[in-house]
Amino acid sequence: MTPPILQVEGYAKHFQLHEQNKLIPSSHNVSFTVRSGELTALIGPTGAGKSSVLKGIYRTYLPSAGRMLYRDALGHELDLALASEHQILELRRREIGFVTQFLHCLPRQATLDVVAQPLFALGVPRPEARQRAADLLSAMKLPERLWSVSPATFSGGERQRVNLARGFIARPRLLLLDEPTASLDPATAECVIGLIEGLKAGGTAMLAIFHHPETTRRLADQVVELAPPPAVETLLKEIA
Numbered sequence: 001m002t003p004p005i006l007q008v009e010g011y012a013k014h015f016q017l018h019e020q021n022k023l024i025p026s027s028h029n030v031s032f033t034v035r036s037g038e039l040t041a042l043i044g045p046t047g048a049g050k051s052s053v054l055k056g057i058y059r060t061y062l063p064s065a066g067r068m069l070y071r072d073a074l075g076h077e078l079d080l081a082l083a084s085e086h087q088i089l090e091l092r093r094r095e096i097g098f099v100t101q102f103l104h105c106l107p108r109q110a111t112l113d114v115v116a117q118p119l120f121a122l123g124v125p126r127p128e129a130r131q132r133a134a135d136l137l138s139a140m141k142l143p144e145r146l147w148s149v150s151p152a153t154f155s156g157g158e159r160q161r162v163n164l165a166r167g168f169i170a171r172p173r174l175l176l177l178d179e180p181t182a183s184l185d186p187a188t189a190e191c192v193i194g195l196i197e198g199l200k201a202g203g204t205a206m207l208a209i210f211h212h213p214e215t216t217r218r219l220a221d222q223v224v225e226l227a228p229p230p231a232v233e234t235l236l237k238e239i240a
């Protein structure tokens with residue numbers, strides 16, 4: 001069996017709102033293992049902290065507890081919870097991708113360049129990067145007339161396709177997906193499912209939250225269920 005690319009042990013995240021003197025429990029005592037070429041789905045009730053797990057791994061959030069051992073392309077292991085900002089930025093550039101429901105892009109940047117951006121950052125020549133972006137956007141059936149304009153004014157489904165294409169294009173080693181098919185029509189969602197299967201076959205490890213249980217059933221090699229977060233009083237005792 002291939003060694004895991006990611007081992008999450010006892011991950012927890014809670015939010016301390018100092019100005020309101022409030023503690024908000026989120027993910028709690030989450031442990032699982034992610035392997036290359038497999039998709040691990042996170043499930044659980046709303047507010048259980050599924051998105052917070054993905055954000056912790058991507059280091060948008062600093063975890064409150066736990067280890068996240070990541071094995072990089074050179075075989076070195078590092079704890080994402082302790083990695084420096086520089087290490088995290090390099091991993092985001094080379095190895096770890098994240099597709100959220102929101103697209104962040106520069107104003108007035110053409111859609112084709114928004115999608116090709118991860119390849120530009122890796123030094124792929126611009127014409128080749130743009131061609132690969134065009135191929136992906138065609139596969140996702142985004143009308144060609146939209147490729148030269150900014151996605152800022154796109155509909156939710158159009159923007160989500162751009163977002164997914166940008167997440168897929170560099171074939172990251174680990175891809176985090178937060179409800180990637182939520183705002184897509186059934187035909188486009190089907191096409192995205194096909195692309196996810198293709199990435200899996202190419203060896204990408206994925207950690208995903210899906211809106212529809214049916215998508216989880218079809219794509220997941222492993223399902224990790226998160227329990228609801230503990231009561232504030234319980235958490236306060238634990239961290240005292």
Ligand SMILES: Nc1ncnc2c1ncn2[C@@H]1O[C@H](COP(=O)(O)OP(=O)(O)OP(=O)(O)O)[C@@H](O)[C@H]1O
Nearest residue numbers: 015024025026027045046047048049050051052053
């Ligand atoms: N930046 C933040 N500041 C304060 N509280 C937050 C923050 N991010 C998440 N939370 C809280 O953490 C808890 C878990 O949120 P999260 O979005 O991770 O849950 P989820 O399981 O993904 O939920 P859903 O299925 O509804 O998307 C919620 O109570 C949420 O309000």
